Amino acid sequence: MEKVKARTLSGFMELLPRQQVQFERVKGVLEESYRRYGFTPLDTPIIEASEVLLAKAGGETEKQIYRFQKGDNDLSLRFDLTVPLAKYVALHQNELSFPFRRYQIGKVYRGERAQRGRFREFYQADIDIIGDGSLDIINEAEIPAVIYQTFTALGLKRFQIRVNNRKLLNGFYAMLGWEHKAGDIMRTVDKLPKIGAEKVGLMLCDDLGLDQDAAGDIVSFMAIKGSNAEVLAALEAYRGRNQVFDQGLSELTTVVKYLGDFGVPEENFAVDLTIARGLDYYTGTVYETFMTDHPEIGAICSGGRYDNLAEYYTEKQLPGVGVAIGLTRLFYVLQEQRMLNEALPTAPCDVLVLPMTEDLSPAIAFATACRSGGVRAQLYTEPKKFKAKMNYADKIGVPFVAFLGEDEVANSVVSLKDMVSGGQEKVALSEALGWLKERLAKRNQGPVIQG
Amino acid sequence: MEKVKARTLSGFMELLPRQQVQFERVKGVLEESYRRYGFTPLDTPIIEASEVLLAKAGGETEKQIYRFQKGDNDLSLRFDLTVPLAKYVALHQNELSFPFRRYQIGKVYRGERAQRGRFREFYQADIDIIGDGSLDIINEAEIPAVIYQTFTALGLKRFQIRVNNRKLLNGFYAMLGWEHKAGDIMRTVDKLPKIGAEKVGLMLCDDLGLDQDAAGDIVSFMAIKGSNAEVLAALEAYRGRNQVFDQGLSELTTVVKYLGDFGVPEENFAVDLTIARGLDYYTGTVYETFMTDHPEIGAICSGGRYDNLAEYYTEKQLPGVGVAIGLTRLFYVLQEQRMLNEALPTAPCDVLVLPMTEDLSPAIAFATACRSGGVRAQLYTEPKKFKAKMNYADKIGVPFVAFLGEDEVANSVVSLKDMVSGGQEKVALSEALGWLKERLAKRNQGPVIQG
Numbered sequence: 001m002e003k004v005k006a007r008t009l010s011g012f013m014e015l016l017p018r019q020q021v022q023f024e025r026v027k028g029v030l031e032e033s034y035r036r037y038g039f040t041p042l043d044t045p046i047i048e049a050s051e052v053l054l055a056k057a058g059g060e061t062e063k064q065i066y067r068f069q070k071g072d073n074d075l076s077l078r079f080d081l082t083v084p085l086a087k088y089v090a091l092h093q094n095e096l097s098f099p100f101r102r103y104q105i106g107k108v109y110r111g112e113r114a115q116r117g118r119f120r121e122f123y124q125a126d127i128d129i130i131g132d133g134s135l136d137i138i139n140e141a142e143i144p145a146v147i148y149q150t151f152t153a154l155g156l157k158r159f160q161i162r163v164n165n166r167k168l169l170n171g172f173y174a175m176l177g178w179e180h181k182a183g184d185i186m187r188t189v190d191k192l193p194k195i196g197a198e199k200v201g202l203m204l205c206d207d208l209g210l211d212q213d214a215a216g217d218i219v220s221f222m223a224i225k226g227s228n229a230e231v232l233a234a235l236e237a238y239r240g241r242n243q244v245f246d247q248g249l250s251e252l253t254t255v256v257k258y259l260g261d262f263g264v265p266e267e268n269f270a271v272d273l274t275i276a277r278g279l280d281y282y283t284g285t286v287y288e289t290f291m292t293d294h295p296e297i298g299a300i301c302s303g304g305r306y307d308n309l310a311e312y313y314t315e316k317q318l319p320g321v322g323v324a325i326g327l328t329r330l331f332y333v334l335q336e337q338r339m340l341n342e343a344l345p346t347a348p349c350d351v352l353v354l355p356m357t358e359d360l361s362p363a364i365a366f367a368t369a370c371r372s373g374g375v376r377a378q379l380y381t382e383p384k385k386f387k388a389k390m391n392y393a394d395k396i397g398v399p400f401v402a403f404l405g406e407d408e409v410a411n412s413v414v415s416l417k418d419m420v421s422g423g424q425e426k427v428a429l430s431e432a433l434g435w436l437k438e439r440l441a442k443r444n445q446g447p448v449i450q451g
Numbered sequence: 452m453e454k455v456k457a458r459t460l461s462g463f464m465e466l467l468p469r470q471q472v473q474f475e476r477v478k479g480v481l482e483e484s485y486r487r488y489g490f491t492p493l494d495t496p497i498i499e500a501s502e503v504l505l506a507k508a509g510g511e512t513e514k515q516i517y518r519f520q521k522g523d524n525d526l527s528l529r530f531d532l533t534v535p536l537a538k539y540v541a542l543h544q545n546e547l548s549f550p551f552r553r554y555q556i557g558k559v560y561r562g563e564r565a566q567r568g569r570f571r572e573f574y575q576a577d578i579d580i581i582g583d584g585s586l587d588i589i590n591e592a593e594i595p596a597v598i599y600q601t602f603t604a605l606g607l608k609r610f611q612i613r614v615n616n617r618k619l620l621n622g623f624y625a626m627l628g629w630e631h632k633a634g635d636i637m638r639t640v641d642k643l644p645k646i647g648a649e650k651v652g653l654m655l656c657d658d659l660g661l662d663q664d665a666a667g668d669i670v671s672f673m674a675i676k677g678s679n680a681e682v683l684a685a686l687e688a689y690r691g692r693n694q695v696f697d698q699g700l701s702e703l704t705t706v707v708k709y710l711g712d713f714g715v716p717e718e719n720f721a722v723d724l725t726i727a728r729g730l731d732y733y734t735g736t737v738y739e740t741f742m743t744d745h746p747e748i749g750a751i752c753s754g755g756r757y758d759n760l761a762e763y764y765t766e767k768q769l770p771g772v773g774v775a776i777g778l779t780r781l782f783y784v785l786q787e788q789r790m791l792n793e794a795l796p797t798a799p800c801d802v803l804v805l806p807m808t809e810d811l812s813p814a815i816a817f818a819t820a821c822r823s824g825g826v827r828a829q830l831y832t833e834p835k836k837f838k839a840k841m842n843y844a845d846k847i848g849v850p851f852v853a854f855l856g857e858d859e860v861a862n863s864v865v866s867l868k869d870m871v872s873g874g875q876e877k878v879a880l881s882e883a884l885g886w887l888k889e890r891l892a893k894r895n896q897g898p899v900i901q902g
Contacts, residue, residue: 001762001763003763003764003765003766004502004503004506004763004764005503005764006503006537006538006539006541006542006761006764006765007500007503007538007542008495008496008499008538008542009496009498009499009500009524009526012496012498013496014494014495014496014539015494016543016546016547017491017492017493017547017551017553020491020492020493020494021491021492023494024492035827036822036825036826036827036828037822037827037828037829038799038800038803038827038828038829039799040468040471040472040798040799041468041471041472041475042468042471043465043466043471043474044459044465045459045460045463045464045465045572046497046558046572047460047463047517047560047572048459048460049458049460051455052455052456052457052458055455066498066519066521066526068517068519068520068521069519070517070519070562071562073460075460075517086457087457087458087459088457088465090457091457091458091459092467095467096467096468097843097846097847099831099833100468101799101829102468102799107497109498111521111522121496121497121498131833134833135833136832136833136834138811138830138832139832142830149822258811258815261811261812261815261816262815262819263819310457311452312452312454312455313454313455313456313457314454314457315454347491348489348490348491348552348553349489352489360589360709360712361712364709364712364713365712368713368714371487371488371600374487375487376486376487376488376489377487377488377489378488378489378552379489379589379593380550381587381589381590382550382582382585382586382587383587392548395548396548
């Protein structure tokens with residue numbers, strides 16, 4: 001038979017079993033963390049009607065969409081989880097209770113140019129809190145608190161959630177009389193880390209036509225640094241000149257206070273006036289989270305407050321706040337940086353059961369007892385040489401091997417071999433489950449991420 | 452602004468939060484059960500190159516495929532999880548250890564005619580064990596044992612796994628001299644439950660051209676009923692006339708023996724000679740699982756043994772055995788039949804924390820303590836009337852509400868209200884977590900499915 005070459009499309013992450021287990025572990029921590037904060041799981045279709053999915057899209061995004069015809073239907077694959085959420089909330093607004101808190105971890109699709117570390121199919125892990133007409137400011141502090149707990153639960157230590165407020169920025173530009181260019185100014189200021197203050201100042205004048213005073217004021221404003229208390233104190237000096245600014249400053253001050261109440265340490269969050277988030281969509285607090293030792297990676301989690309989630313679908317005002325973690329990209333980076341804790345087992349099972357007798361019933365009974373007790377067991381019954389069996393155990397990285405020979409069966413014991421230490425002992429069948437569980441609990445301790 | 456009508460495509464299941472939690476619970480039981488048996492998680496792309504995905508497909512399947520062009524690429528959405536597994540194993544054959552045991556729970560796509568209870572996007576939940584060149588017969592018993600444990604863990608009691616063997620059937624048709632029509636005969640015999648023995652006998656003669664003796668032999672063979680021991684004993688009478696039949700009978704006898712060793716009760720599995728599974732692909736044991744009280748639903752889980760998983764991609768012989776549960780369809784049926792245990796909580800959180808003081812820090816501290824202790828907590832801080840807050844608690848179905856007023860804060864207690872009994876008591880802050888966990892454990896007891 002003529003063969004078709006087996007291949008996986010470029011830009012699509014497909015992991016080997018060991019890596020897949022590591023990925024599931026990261027995903028599991030995110031899920032559990034989101035759940036602890038009272039977010040309900042959501043699972044919307046991957047395919048939507050193009051007219052619905054692209055109600056808002058345009059430009060760059062639209063070009064990347066996987067869009068196609070099936071019968072009479074113009075269909076598209078979702079490119080994020082926010083638009084499907086907007087559709088969902090608009091569609092089910094009368095059946096939902098607000099505030100509506102949901103998480104969704106799912107695949108999204110963007111036909112980007114293929115390059116290393118960029119994916120066309122990737123997981124996003126989103127949380128959002130949606131209000132009905134209004135939403136209390138405390139939610140704008142709780143969202144980064146969830147993110148702090150999530151990364152901490154993963155074992156990540158050196159990260160920083162940078163917080164800013166769009167009203168503060170818009171109010172500041174209004175103070176200078178340049179609110180009509182706020183968008184362009186933000187995009188220029190965005191280049192600060194890359195090109196420095198001097199060049200940004202020049203661009204503000206030359207490209208956007210700002211006067212030197214305004215450009216100078218912006219550059220000085222962006223240069224406000226220090227502890228959160230110091231930055232907030234410096235910002236107080238601008239108070240009283242613009243209402244929108246004042247409101248933004250009050251919000252930012254409240255968010256910083258609550259972040260402390262939520263137990264987020266100062267070293268993990270910072271007011272950063274240069275954070276703007278490109279999208280017009282955001283209207284209040286905005287966030288970007290960076291790995292302290294890997295700024296080159298860019299933000300690993302970002303989001304913010306918006307006033308109108310679903311304005312393309314409904315008259316109902318649905319303000320909200322949310323963030324998204326680019327899970328596939330994060331996992332890729334953790335692999336590349338060798339930050340995944342390799343000490344955690346990645347085998348498909350906890351114990352590999354090797355029957356050494358003709359009659360397999362004792363081995364089957366032992367495996368069944370393990371499984372009932374929550375220990376993942378695999379029976380290995382292929383007619384191979386002993387060495388081949390142990391090679392298999394080694395290759396899958398199983399923590400323990402159980403031997404059941406004539407001798408063991410006669411004495412109601414099982415020989416248990418620790419594949420890390422190499423030690424082996426005979427354990428009474430009645431005690432084997434406890435023996436395994438105690439050791440497995442230790443073996444499975446430790447964070448998913450090291451560093 | 453002109454609005455786009457929010458809608459979800461027909462044939463795509465999108466659940467409300469409460470149902471989604473029930474769905475996640477069913478999915479979670481499947482996952483945990485598969486893991487206990489040493490299956491490793493796999494996650495392959497939803498999009499594949501059409502040439503790879505459709506290497507084998509044809510006819511009805513091909514028409515249902517979501518296939519489209521993106522740039523220069525001819526792409527298709529996967530329509531099952533078996534073809535992606537075949538591709539994966541062929542592609543990574545040198546990096547995998549055999550037997551390779553994997554589970555995958557993922558969405559697949561078939562552009563079927565839309566009708567109630569039929570889905571175009573649906574989850575399949577597959578397990579397979581793949582050998583390298585050979586695979587021990589015990590695996591053909593372990594797979595239905597996993598299915599038994601999985602349905603039992605869900606709480607399903609009245610189901611039956613029907614087992615047969617393709618060699619037995621092929622050998623039997625060869626005995627009669629009609630092996631060249633084995634496929635057609637199987638498809639006709641498949642109609643037995645619907646049209647009865649008499650009509651099947653007529654069709655075998657009239658449509659397929661069998662002589663009356665052969666047709667009679669087939670109808671009598673298919674009529675063999677009784678306990679598994681009785682059916683196997685009746686089959687022994689045919690032994691010695693055809694080698695393939697004899698091998699099939701030995702395999703079936705072995706599988707029945709091992710199923711007992713695996714602890715599967717007789718009432719949950721039965722040798723059923725009418726089970727054939729349409730696909731040529733299967734070569735040994737085949738399975739179909741039915742809900743005893745709802746035969747009209749058809750098989751809720753099916754699969755079998757095959758000799759060549761990936762023959763379209765590789766020369767390597769990869770025999771295996773596996774089954775698939777149509778998870779979305781199963782969930783739909785469980786909903787329709789009102790079999791989901793409605794006593795299990797479906798709220799996004801275990802406790803809704805209502806601060807009754809200006810200063811939110813005590814409420815935040817309490818919510819944080821709950822979350823650290825594994826209790827899912829939601830802070831409710833919207834400036835609403837008390838009644839509106841309690842309405843919200845009711846609507847989301849939260850098991851407990853925590854009140855923190857001046858009085859509680861001053862006395863280091865929290866008022867905890869049981870939303871089911873309506874009872875309320877003041878509990879010391881230091882004991883509140885234990886109080887909640889004890890009651891939540893009880894509230895979360897019980898199977899996912901009732902009946």
